[in-house]
Structures are given as C-alpha cells and as structure tokens.
Amino acid sequence: MFDRLVNLDRRILYAIIFVLIGFPLISPIGLPISVSSMVVAAYEVVDSLEEGDVVAWSFDYTVGGGPDCHPHSEAVWQHFFDKGIRVVAVSFVPEGAQFSRELVMLWEEQGKVYGEDMIDVGFIAGFETGIGEFVGNPTGASPTCVRGTRVADHPIMEGIDDVDDFALVGAIATGAPGPFEWVRQLAGYRVPYLPGVVTVMGPQTIPYYESGQAVGLLMGLRDAASYEVLMERPGMATAAMDSQSFAHLFIILLVVLGNIIYFTQQRREADNQ
C-alpha cells in the first residue's frame, strides 16, 4: 500500500484539495474561529478612535497577494466608517493603487463623500523614499490625488501637516515596502502604527508587535476573518475559514503520512541490508 501511496499521481491530491476547499464554500459548516491577541489589539485600537478622526491607510500589496491582504482593508474600512472615522488612502506599490481605487469607489456607492470622508492620494513612487516623504509631508508627497485635485485642498486634509496629525497609520503589505520600511520611517513619530501582512510575512513582523512598535497585527485571510468576527459582521473572509481548516487538516494528514512512509521505507531498506 505504501508503494502505491508513494507513486500516487499528484493530480489526485490537487483534485482532493479543490473539493475540500470548494465544498465548505457551498455548504458552510461554521467551525469556530479563534482570535489572536494581535487582532484583538488591532480591533481595540481602531475601536478607541473617535468620530471625525483622520487615519492614513496604505495599500502596499500586489495582485498576487491581494486575496490574502485585501480582506484586511475591507474589514478595517468597514470598522472605520461604522465609527465615522475618515480615511486617507495611499499606495507605495503600483498595483496597490488599483485596490485603493476599488475600495474608495465601493464606499462612494455607499454614500461616503470623496474629499470629506476619504480621499485617494494614489501611488507614490520611490518605495521607502516615498514613505519617508509622505510621513514628513502628507499633503505634498503627491501634489494631486488620483482625481486631479490638490491633496491639500481636500477638507479631510485640514490640519494634517505631518504623520503625527493622523490618529492611526495602517499599512497592508505583501513585501517591500512593508513593516520594516514603515517602522524605520515612523521612528521618532508618535502616531500608532497598525501593520497587516501577507501570511508568509507574519513571523517576521511579530517582533514589531511584541516590541510595541506596532499596535496590533493582521496576518493574512485568517486575521481578516478574526476581525470580522470581532465586528460581528461575518463576510467572505469568515466564510473562507471552513475551507482553510479543511485544507490544513488534509495537508497535516499528508505531512504525517509522508513521514510514516519515509521512516517505514528506511527501516525496510535497513532490514534488507
């Protein structure tokens, strides 16, 4: 039996994974979702903001990492607008500008006013240099927003001279520029910094939360689901968690099975010798 498993066509495994992910999406089971202390901290920081506060939100993610990162922006923006918080969207990754445009348009359809409740500064070139410029001069880093109006002329930017005038800076990233660049550029400023990262970057980013340099941390789709749970507004991230659990269980099973086969074969070879 082990020999058959070792030589199993990998396409059968792919098909099983597809079924395990697709089935819970069609018929959700509702497995419990645990919430990490880092997500609770992120939620509490946003929840402690007051109506009218202005926050900066940076879309530093690519299309490839979008499915893991965009749900962070969707969930936290929902929380922002539930509380009447205003948002300045910006991006230091070319593809991130596409996500910010999409979200701003979505909220405009929901009745939010461009220029008062939110603006989209768009893509600022230069990666870390661009972040450094935005941190020191949010209205001047890009002269105009994506719609051609001077950034400084929007009512939302009134009284915003440097990054400390924001109530919070959130930045969701799939790589560079990401938390490492943001923490470096925010050194010396008092504004709370909330990073969100693609799941792979999680372990590298946790030290910034442990050291207090980040006020919370969102890692991948799972933490977007946790955030939705805390808001009591289950969305597509929450719906995806059953699929994630099923896929993980299957992968764990494969890892255990692979190890059993490996050690059994080693023992068999030793016995034969």
Added chain:
Amino acid sequence: MSTDPGIWVAGILTLLAYSFLYKDNKLYQATEHLYVGLGAGYTLVLGYENVVRSGWNPIIEGEWWFILPMLLGLMLFGRFSPGTRWMSYYPMGVIVAIGATLALRGAIPANITGQLSATMIPLNTVNNVLLVLGTLATLTFFFFTLGAITNRNSLLFKFSLLGRWTLMVAFGAAFGNAVMGRTSLLIARIQFILQDWLGIIGTGL
C-alpha cells in the same frame, strides 16, 4: 451565472492558469504571457500617470523647481547607450544617497534599540522566559569564532543547540504560514469561480 464579460474572461483565465496542475500546455503558457504583459502595461501606464501628476503638472502650474527631479529622471535613460551612460550616474548617486540616508535614519531605533529593549523583559511568565532564552541561544548559535563553540562537550555548544532548535521552530512557523498563505490564494480563486462567475454561492454569510 454572471453576465459580465469581464468576469467571464477572468474565470476562463483562472481555469487556464490552473490547467498547468494537470499538465503544461499552450493555453497555460498564453495565459502566463498575457499576465506578464498586462502587468508590464499596467505599470507603464501608472508610471506615466505618476510622472504627469507629480512632475509635469506642477511645472505647468508654475512650480518650475520640479524641472530638477524631472531632469534627473530623464538622465537615468542615459544608461541605455554607452556614450551617454555617464549621465545616469548622477541621478543614481542621488537615489542611493537619499535611500541610504532615509533607511539609516530609522534603522537604529527601529531594528536595533527597539528590538533590544523588547528583549529586556521581566522573567515572570513562560512566554517571556522562552523569548529571552530563545533569543540568547539563537545569537549563541551564530558565534563561529569562539573556541568553546567547537567543543561538543562545552556548555556554550549545548546552549547553541537550543538556538538551533529555536531556529527550527521559527522555520516551522514560517513554513506553516507559507502553506496558509498559499491556501488563502487558492480559496480566493475558488470563491471567485463559485460566487462571482457561476453564482453557486451567495455574497455573504
């Protein structure tokens, strides 16, 4: 089922991209090339928009000093010809100098003193003890020049083994996160196919 042609194109391209899992084929390769081409085109358009918005428009509106960064940017193109390559050295020097200065300005408080002080914590919980021991042991693992570290019976060598185990745990966590991240990407595509394209599942819970 969606009636939006854009959704249909995206759905079919998703299936063509995943067809590689069955076998490499021409349709997959075409999809791959299309993605690369679209990415390059998008970046080009965004770059053009960015230059117009951040450079050209301010000059037209009278902020003439924006000519200087525009000029430096144009000089970068000098590298494409051997005769004019020297022109690109100057803007490159400016980019490196500004980038290095900006990164160094925050590097010490962000990555050295900030992280060091985060390790100086009271040893009153299991987590704190693990954090301090793990950090010290991992640092010990990277002592390559001390004589004691090569002696397998020394306490320092045994402590460095703990560092190796700490690293293994960290790599395991990183691998677990990598698996979770890749699964999330697959879930998003299947969600798109089932929800946005085929309309089999609803838009929320």
